[in-house]
Amino acid sequence: MSVKLDVRLESVGTRFRLFPQPRFLSAFQTPETVYISVPPEEIKPGPADNRMIVIDAINKLPYSRFFRPPYIGAKNPPVQPSSDGHFDHLDIESREFSCATMYATVRRVLDIWEDYFGHQIEWHFEADFSRLELIPLIEWNNAQSGYGFLEFGYGRSITGGIDRTRPYCQNFDVLAHEIGHSIIFSKIGVPENSQEEHLDFWGMHESAGDLVAIVASLHFDTVITYILNKSCGNLFTVNELDRVGELSESREIRIAFNYKRMSDVGAEPHDRSVPLTGGIFDVFVEVFQKELVNNGLITQALADLSNSGPNQSQDLSDIQNRFAAAYKGNEAGFKDALLFARDYLGQLLAITWSNLSPNHLTYHTILRGLLRADRQITNGEHQDTIRTCFAWREISLIPGSLLLRPHTVQECGLTAGPDFVDGLIERLNQKDPKVIEALQQILRDKPAKKKKS
Structure with missing residues (x-):
């Protein structure tokens, strides 16, 4: 979402409070106030609007292929807004807050990505349902997205049971990842022949979910400030931005900043997604660094040192010290550069995903889509950066491709x-x-x- 649109929503949108990252992390124990695009007068109790509705189900079993929406069982009363139509008054320890959080997270992520796509994203299940069903708290140590619904339980305890202190509906990254799947189903669809092997299709899906979450999380001011203060702009380090789906202080589902190449991963979609996510994340960071160099905030030599990959000859402490010296006194400039790179990445992905076919999709197809999107956005300013990042990840034509055959x-x-x-x-x-x-x-x-x- 552009900075201008975010500012405009403060005057016309509805207020909610969200935890930018799981609240059990020490740096994110205070919720941040955000605005969604739906005006207060258009939101119904639930919360609900014309695109989605929260249903606080009672004693519900998880949906399955035998049990699907719409839910018609017992449920708690819908959450009510305050007298001025907003939802930022709710006690963060209450069940009502969890309901409002789930709605606001999904709507906020949708707002962000509809802005990048430039139009409303229609639901892939629109032939059967007009609204997405959101079920925030069921007695289950898991969460899932499906055809016309998102339903979330709780995190798992050490013994594998339910940990009620960690409701998934309050985990922004996990919710954003799942709505990312819905966006991809809407924009790309599914392969016509479901019997064929489509390793790259499902790897792309998982990668897209992670990237949707990463870009969306960069719309929290607390996240941006924390990342920059912790890294001083040296984003080629492990930081909160690249820890997707945080489960604890030291454990996450996947890490966007990684050194995985295609030869390091197998066929399982989550595993296979890591090099693709890493390659696109590399492009994002290099665009951020280019902006820093262009604005005279760091030298080209420092940028080259920091993005040279795993190299035992690097003095990592010296690199970090040099970033810290450059960051001090220039915090606003670093933030502007990060927002610039964020919006470039959002546009790049939206254009790429809008032009992909699900049939016979490969990572090489995605690479070509990124190059075409960059030419559309910047007239090809980052072509070599994209090629280099993907070459390092060993993302290229599959062996035996007809495109490799000489004639x-x-x-x-x-x-x-x-x-x-x-x-x-x-x-x-x-x-x-x-x-x-x-x-x-x-x-x-x-x-x-x-x-x-």
Whole structure:
């Protein structure tokens, strides 16, 4: 979402409070006030609007292929707004707050990505349901997204049971990741032949969910401030931005900043998604660093040192100290550069995803889509950056691709010797023998060489 739109929503949108990252993390124990695009007068108790509705189900079992929306069982009363139509008054320890958080997170992520796409994202289940069903708290140590619904339980305890202190509906990254799947189903669809193997399709799906969450999390001022203060702009380090789906202080579902290449991962979609996410994250960070260099905030030499990959000869402490010196006193400039890179990444992904086909999709197809999108956004300013990042990740054509096959002149039937002439004569002879005689005279009779005097 552009900075201008975010500012405008403060005057017309509805207020909620969200935890930018799981509240059990020491740095994010205070919720941040955010605004969603739906005005207070258009939000119904629940919360609900014309695109989604929260249903606080009672004693509900998880949906399955035998049990699907709409939910018609017992439920708690819908959450009510305050007298001014906002929802930022709710006690953060209450069940009502969890309901409002789930709604606001999904709506906020949708607002962000609809701005990047430039239009409303229609639900992939619109043929059957007009609204997304949001079920925030069921007695389950898991969470899932499905056709027309999102339903969340709780995190798992050490013994594998339910940990009610960690409701998934308050985990912004997990919710954003799941709504990311819905966005991709809407924009790209599914392969026509479901029986075929589509490793890259499902790897792309998981990567897209992570990237939707990463970009959305960068719309929290507390997240941006924390990242920059902790890293001093040296984003090629492990930080809160790249820890997707945080489960504890030291454990996360996947890490966006990683050194995984395609030769390091297998066929499982989550595992296979890591190099793709890493490559795109690398592009994002390099664009951020280019902006810092262009604005005179760091030197090109420092940027080159920090993004040279795993290199034992690097003095990581020296690199970090140099970033810290550059960051001090220039915090606003670093923040502007990060927001610039964030919005570039959002646009890049929106354009790329809008033009992908699900059929026979490969990571190489995504690479070409990113290059085309960059040409559309910046007239090709970051072409070499994208190519280099993906080459390092070993993302290229699959072995045996027809695009790698050379085509000889002979295979194309364009032999330049007598065989070509004979073939031409044979073809033309079927039409007009007189023309053939004339062509034969022209093509075969060599002019006599002039004798030297």
